[in-house]
Amino acid sequence: MKLKSVLLLLLLIVSTVSIAQIASEDILFNVDQTPVYASEFVRVYNKNLDLVKDESQKDVDAYLQLFINYKLKLAEAKSLKLDEKGSYKRELKSYRNQLAQNYLTDNTVTDELVQEAYNRTKTDVKARHILVRIDETASPQDTLAAYMEIVKLRNRLINEGFDKVKKDVHDGKTVFAEDLGYFSAFKMVYSFENVAYNTKVGDVSQPFRTRFGYHVVQVLDKRPDRGTVQVAHIMVAKNKKGDTISNPEARINDIYKKLNQGESFESLAKQFSDDSSSADKGGELAPFSLGQLSSSEFEEQAFNLILVGQISKPFKTDFGWHIIKLLDKKPVPAFADIKSELEEKVKLDSRSKRIKETHIQDLKERYNVSDNQPALAYFVKILNKKYYEHTWELPSRFKADKTLLTIGSKTFTYKDFGDYLVKRQALFSDKVTFDKIVDINYESFLDIELNAYQDAHLEEENPEFAEIVGEYRDGLLLFDLMENEIWNAGQKDTVAVEAYYEAHKDNYFWNKRIDAIVGASVTRKDIKKVSKLLKKNVPLEDIKTKLNVKGEIHVMFTTGILEENNQSLPADFECKTGLSNIYEFNDGYIVAKVNQVLPKTLKSFEEAKGNVISDFQNNKEEIWLQDLHAKYTVSINESVLTKVRNQINNQ
DSSP states (O other): OHHHHHHHHTTOOOOOOOOTTSOTTOEEEEETTEEEEHHHHHHHHHHHGGGOOOGGGGSHHHHHHHHHHHHHHHHHHHHTTGGGOHHHHHHHHHHHHHHHTTTSSOHHHHHHHHHHHHHHHTEEEEEEEEEEEOOTTOOHHHHHHHHHHHHHHHHHHHHHOHHHHHHHHOOSSSEEEEEEEEEOTTSSOHHHHHHHHHSOTTOBOOOEEETTEEEEEEEEEEEEOOOEEEEEEEEEEOOOTTOOSOOHHHHHHHHHHHHHTTOOHHHHHHHHOSOHHHHTTTTBOOOEETTSSSOHHHHHHHHHOOSTTOBOOOEEETTEEEEEEEEEEEOOOOHHHHHHHHHHHHHHSTTHHHHHHHHHHHHHHHTTOOSOOTTHHHHHHHOOGGGTTTOOOOOTTOOTTSEEEEETTEEEEHHHHHHHHHHTGGGOOTTSOHHHHHHHHHHHHHHHHHHHHHHHTHHHHOHHHHHHHHHHHHHHHHHHHHIIIIIHHHHHOHHHHHHHHHHTGGGOEEOOEEEEEEEEESOHHHHHHHHHHHHTTOOHHHHHHHHSOTTOOOOEEEEEEEETTOTTSOTTOOOOSEEOOOEEETTEEEEEEEEEEEOOEEOOHHHHHHHHHHHHHHHHHHHHHHHHHHHSOEEEOHHHHHHHHHHHHTO
């Protein structure tokens, strides 16, 4: 499969080519009754121009013969019904679906969100908020009540202060008043993060809604982000309920004294830290940024350390008493270094909703789909309490054939959406009103069908995508055909391959060879030393040890059986036994000790097997192509060919 991917990659290099002189309907040649258009030939010729190493094939007429052979092979593949094989269809579908993902979304919005996220990672916001909790599917009446409540609480926050409001209303169930500390991008849901970053320091935002309910945010501070920090810590846990004997503060102070006496932080963490997850690692914690831990006190102490190795004084958190040691501190990385990471976060974060919404709106405009859908009122009327019991069915007089909407050239009926409603009734409880059920289902139905329509018509709408898929489709067919007709024969038909070897033995010879040690160096001084040592028959490993010292390589060696034109040898190298002269070669020097000279000899079948199989396959392909030319009629349109020659030669 990997080999196939490498071979097919050569067919999938995309380029943009101007073909102004050639009309789109110009047929360059026909294979039987199948037309091949001049525009395709010019595009492929230009795309592969730099890949062609044989200069003769850059000639238009020579390349045309290659292209005709290519089309003959495709015609043969289809006549053998290789395009109907299940394995072929599955692989093509898999590739097409994977490639389509790059064309089914607009990366502009994603790029904007990635840049925005990076900018926000460089700034921390300190804020607190009040939340009136309400479900996303709440009734209009409950939604209005929650909104009125948050408006009232906002006014109280401004006039009475956060602490007073928190004391009066925070219950941790329906109303929350919380200090959030410092946070940056991706630490809150996107809609909340947006408001926090867009509210000035000291201001209270207007009410806004997230999936949790209605909020107001009061921004207290904004400061440059501190990057990430890594620390080790020693923790003495706070007393458990009922424990009045232990004294965590005294214990942590004793540990701190031992540190000041010069004892190892890591050793003390292993012995005395109550954090079992880090104690055996000397207290080491994973790197973290502000807002990532559940203790703002711990984060502040960690980021206040400046020098690696610096140790804090004992301090207290909700978990107990701590001493921390700074292991590493890093600023916010450059954008290029974390761009791919941010892209993944954006796609997984609630930001992805904005990407989806923008894309759907674009598709609505492209396919003339209105946001107004008056038919939804009909579906609200036909729902009843059985929907909550998951037993609802379309009524007997249901208007099944009536048109609901049209996307491009495809029409959807009431039946299409009605069936969708039936399938999704298990998703809703009786807390969701019928009109909300219809709205949610219609939005989901429309999203699915818009995306499906775009996917189904992608080749029509995007010529570049169509070209790439077409080339992969043909390349996949060609691979299967060559594997069946040529390559497998070379690997499996050993009798035919051996017969080919016997008939062409004169093509498979070893050139004159030498059994030698070849030393190479950039300096004549070192190569002279090699020559003297070789002359004294000093073992090769001893020579390397003597000359390559202090971690530096002064001499390289090539050993074994080498043909006389080996890259390690100069063209004028004299192949004779014994120690050679010193040759100046490749901006350096070489010397060789030749143990034996082997004359030109015939290769055995096993020695030549790789070359024999390749030649056998090439010969078989030539004969096979002659048969294809006889089987299919190729008719070239000479006037169009002249236009093609003129366009290519004038590029």
